[in-house]
Amino acid sequence: MSERLVVIGADAAGMSAASQARRLKDRDALEIVAFERGGFSSYSACGIPYWVGGQVAERDELIARTPDEHRERDIDLRMRTEVTELDVPGKRVRARDLRSGEEYWTAYDKLVIATGARPVRPELPGIDAPGVHGVQTLDDGQALLDTLAATEGRRAVVVGAGYIGVEMAEALVQRGYRVTVVNRGQEPMSTLDPDMGRLVHEAMSGMGIEMVDDAEVTGIRTGDDKRVRAVATADAEYPADVVVLGIGVRPQTDLARAAGLPLGAQGGLLTDLSMRVRGHADIWAGGDCVEVRDLVAGNERHIALGTHANKHGQVIGSNVGGDYATFPGVVGTAVSKVCDLEIARTGLREKDARAAGLQYVTATIESTSRAGYFPGAALMTVKMLAERRTGRLLGVQIVGHEGAAKRVDVAAVALTARMTVEQLTALDLGYAPPFSPVWDPVLVAARKAVTAVRKAG
Template sequence: MSIAGGRERLVVIGGDAAGMSAASQARRLRGPGELEIVAFERGHFTSFSACGIPYWVGGQVPERDRLIARTADEHRARDIDLRMRTEVTEVDVAGQRVRARDVDSGAEYWTPYDKLVIATGARPVRPDLPGVDAPGVHGVQTLDDGQALLDTLAGTPGRRAVVVGAGYIGVEMAEALIRRGFEVTVVNRGREPMSTLDPDMGRLVHRAMEGLGITMVGDAEVTEVLTGRDGRVRAVATRDAEFPADVVILGIGVRPETALARAAGLPLGAHGGLLTDLAMRVRGQENVWAGGDCVEVLNLVSGQQQYVPLGTHANKHGQVIGTNAGGGYATFPGVVGTAVSKVCDLEIARTGLREKDARRVGLRFETVTIESTSRAGYYPGAAPMTVKMLAETRTGRLLGVQIVGREGAGKRVDIAAVALTARMTVEEMTALDLGYAPPFSPVWDPVLVAARKAASKVRSG
């Protein structure tokens, strides 16, 4: 039964990638006369690129508004009732309604729905440490966070920065601070940076970052953020040392923001994310969908549920949800775990399973690692790269690829991502008809060199 004057009402919680992609796609399929769309966003901005914040902070992106794909007014012009600075505080699934609170005035009210989209995103991990809330300590998740950090950098006479954590956010923020002329120390719990890589590949990143002038401190647990007499941060302490800091960036990662869903009794997975079916419908619910950084997804290689908070997935989820909520049909089959990043001129990429992932799900495998170059060795600008490949024992099925190198290395991981999705063997990969010319690749592309070596190892094993 529709509740909005004969029209159905779609309510969307969250005004970023997944939520507004869903709202926009539903609007394309159904006009205002058929479907009313109400969206709630607690922040100041909508449809922005959180992935672009490090490049805004680093100066490659000159202004904040370049990171906004579509403003609130642009969404409203498409007949989407987008309510900014409005936080949903409760979801009543049985009564098909949500309670919202105006952040500025505190006024609360209920809004009924026929269909609901939960796109509440993720929250940064903020450790419970003494001094972690001191001025000068920053997380980087929203445009407001980015602006606050830029204000601190501009007003800080000192040039010492400590980044806590060496995952994607950590290494990207390390680059941003190097570009701004800061002395950068990265303090990481693990021995090597980039835990999304195997340790041997992470070691390559470690060496390269130190070569760029970044001090890497591994196997270090932060115990306290130390402050000066003015209350501002002055250092980061571990059990064994202190690292002076005029600014601190928390790059420890994120967790799914699912407190609303948990309180509403909706199903959560082992990683704390919402569980959905292939249509992105919340399991056990007929008219509730969820997408983006608040959900878990199926890893097509391992067959296990995984938490992968990436904007690429969020936008795809939104398209699928909007199509289904708008009366069409679409599915999101899963992911293979592809990601790419950089720190200065070092490119870092991975897809599929790491060694420990394969062991965890009971797969036996062979590994190979090769050294190659981004172009023909005789062509100017050829840069080194290292490719590691995992293949299943006996079958030769590709299981994962990791790449660390200079210009031209990172996006080669897409070859492996397609091969993983197609469930190709490494033997089949050796025959891939990839583009070749000396300015772009050696005659045998590095990924194919690794596939040849992996195929030979599988055969001989």
């Protein structure tokens, strides 16, 4: 007798799960029904800033698999259909067709929740005015591009200076806008320590982007036409023809909360290693709506990244399909760029280490991406955290130019393996003048961290 799998959300985690389950079980053994409230499936949300900025020419280049392609693989994908209620005891979901308004219940044997995250949209005067955009989905990206095409002015304000904020600042610069970034933090990129964030601030200012830190937005000012005209803080107003919210995202877990499913401190669903929702044998969850294990600090974290979402989906699909897989956790690796500046981090910041009760030392070095004499060698700064007593690597942050960001992958592997900084210095990394100095910058930082550990006793 056939079972029915219901999937809520048709992007990375949801459709990876559905596709993997279908590979393992045919239609006679497993019926798959998926609901998506938006107009697109299986797309790269991480590519949206580069589409908005023009580096990616066409929207469809970001789409890995269309709804029709999923349907050809015997997945009943229902677009523009929003799930409005979970009946966990009755093992069914209520859905509403957003075009016709029709509502109906669908029973499930197994359920996958992949509802993603939503942009933080603070309750401020004017926040819903025309010209104010959050950017999380392809629909959001299209709405922003439509606004840019219809706007005569060339002034843009980005509210927030995290990954989304700096990437959207670059996109708007590429579009020829004068960009102001308003950030309530001490420095941009709160995922970095402030001393590394200062490097980002200085580089963005050097690109002509106006950086406003330590500033709380108090409202969005509108004109007689009700459209946005400025962003207000306690001390100033910044003219704007378009506003992009880059404050971050939160797990989209309203359905799960209403159904009584377990949520973590940051509002994400809690799962076991198989991505099964804790305490519910027939419900799985993955992607931006879950919290995952931090392998360095040992706690649960919400990290919204497509890399994790796709892995979650593969794990879920394998388990739903009768195979077995696990997702052990993350070390918090992320990379970004703004114009020619590359930004990377993995592991813990100083405040993360303090919150985890760890004693630590730091080491910061400057180096180059290639041998100093080789053409194109670019500067980078590497900061490393190590546990004071054991020398265990705790975190790495890198800010630099071409060739800087992906060096963080070495540190990510070392963190996963729980290596010490002394062990890190002995890694046999590739060397040739076009690719690295004799001592790679990550190894130089590790050597300095070893010295700091020894001095700390």
